[in-house]
Amino acid sequence: MLRFEDARGLELDAALDCGQCFRWARTPAGWRGIVEGRAVLARTEGTALVLEGAPEQDRAFWANYFALDLDYPTLLGRFCGGSKRLAACVQEAPGIRVLRQPFFEALCTFILSQNNNIPRIRGLVERLCALCGDELESGQYAFPTPQQLAACTPGQLAGLRAGWRADYLLCAARAVEAGQVDPVRLAALPLDEARAELMTIRGVGPKVADCTLLYGLGRWEAFPMDVWMKRAMERLFPRGVPRCCRGHQGIAQQFIFAYARRNLPAGGKTGKTKR
DNA sequence: CTCCAGGGGTTCC
DNA sequence: GGAACCCATGGA
Numbered sequence: 001m002l003r004f005e006d007a008r009g010l011e012l013d014a015a016l017d018c019g020q021c022f023r024w025a026r027t028p029a030g031w032r033g034i035v036e037g038r039a040v041l042a043r044t045e046g047t048a049l050v051l052e053g054a055p056e057q058d059r060a061f062w063a064n065y066f067a068l069d070l071d072y073p074t075l076l077g078r079f080c081g082g083s084k085r086l087a088a089c090v091q092e093a094p095g096i097r098v099l100r101q102p103f104f105e106a107l108c109t110f111i112l113s114q115n116n117n118i119p120r121i122r123g124l125v126e127r128l129c130a131l132c133g134d135e136l137e138s139g140q141y142a143f144p145t146p147q148q149l150a151a152c153t154p155g156q157l158a159g160l161r162a163g164w165r166a167d168y169l170l171c172a173a174r175a176v177e178a179g180q181v182d183p184v185r186l187a188a189l190p191l192d193e194a195r196a197e198l199m200t201i202r203g204v205g206p207k208v209a210d211c212t213l214l215y216g217l218g219r220w221e222a223f224p225m226d227v228w229m230k231r232a233m234e235r236l237f238p239r240g241v242p243r244c245c246r247g248h249q250g251i252a253q254q255f256i257f258a259y260a261r262r263n264l265p266a267g268g269k270t271g272k273t274k275r
Numbered sequence: 276c277t278c279c280a281g282g283g284g285t286t287c288c
Numbered sequence: 289g290g291a292a293c294c295c296a297t298g299g300a
Contacts, residue, residue, distance in 0.1 A: 110282095117298085119298090120299075165282095203284085205284085227282085
């Protein structure tokens with residue numbers, strides 16, 4: 001069991017259920033999840049974060065995953081001091097944290113997320129892991145590697161019932177396997193060049209690219225935009241992203257999204273077909 | 276049965 | 289460039 005005495009205000013309910021990750025499940029005992037083949041049960045006790053099933057040697061891994069090294073209290077203070085509107089967003093769910101997820105998992109899950117809803121995305125991801133990920137104890141599965149996914153046939157992937165997204169997944173796996181898209185390079189490139197490299201993958205547009213940069217590579221300056229967020233931004237921040245978010249726009253966006261989802265009831269169109 | 280889900284590619288102008 | 293259309297699923 002791992003224990004972090006000061007989780008710096010992290011709230012699992014907010015952080016794990018805000019649409020940034022898809023492999024955590026709420027149980028009566030806490031949040032059950034698997035990251036890079038490590039299965040844990042996470043819960044908070046007061047100001048502490050407890051991870052059952054995690055060995056002491058993984059302390060640095062989980063501290064990085066939950067971004068415990070980033071001084072969120074100070075960062076959120078900066079947000080709140082720099083913009084009244086943003087302060088309201090932070091107040092909506094102050095326990096949100098932008099997790100540092102594995103690169104390939106973030107890329108694939110956000111490909112699966114397009115024009116889709118969270119419950120179904122979760123099911124798709126679970127079936128994908130069971131199809132070609134390594135099996136852990138107790139019938140749980142790790143997220144597949146690019147090689148494992150690239151080795152799947154379209155026929156096998158049809159079992160996911162992912163629709164047209166299955167083909168996009170294969171393209172992504174092949175691109176990463178071939179080194180055409182490389183996480184180490186993406187982490188170092190200027191943001192626009194990294195985005196362009198990701199968008200060479202068929203099925204990866206600006207939204208999926210930015211989500212991958214933010215959630216899968218810790219590029220907190222990335223700001224995932226889509227039709228829905230654009231509407232929210234126009235209403236909440238007509239003059240654009242507040243300056244106090246500079247360098248952490250993606251983190252700010254996570255709070256804006258949570259606020260807008262609860263307080264801006266009108267749903268936006270997402271470019272779908274009418275008939 | 277209809278509508279929708281934090282898209283992306285293609286095809287028009 | 290931008291607007292309209294297509295894509296396959298399954299939940300509500």
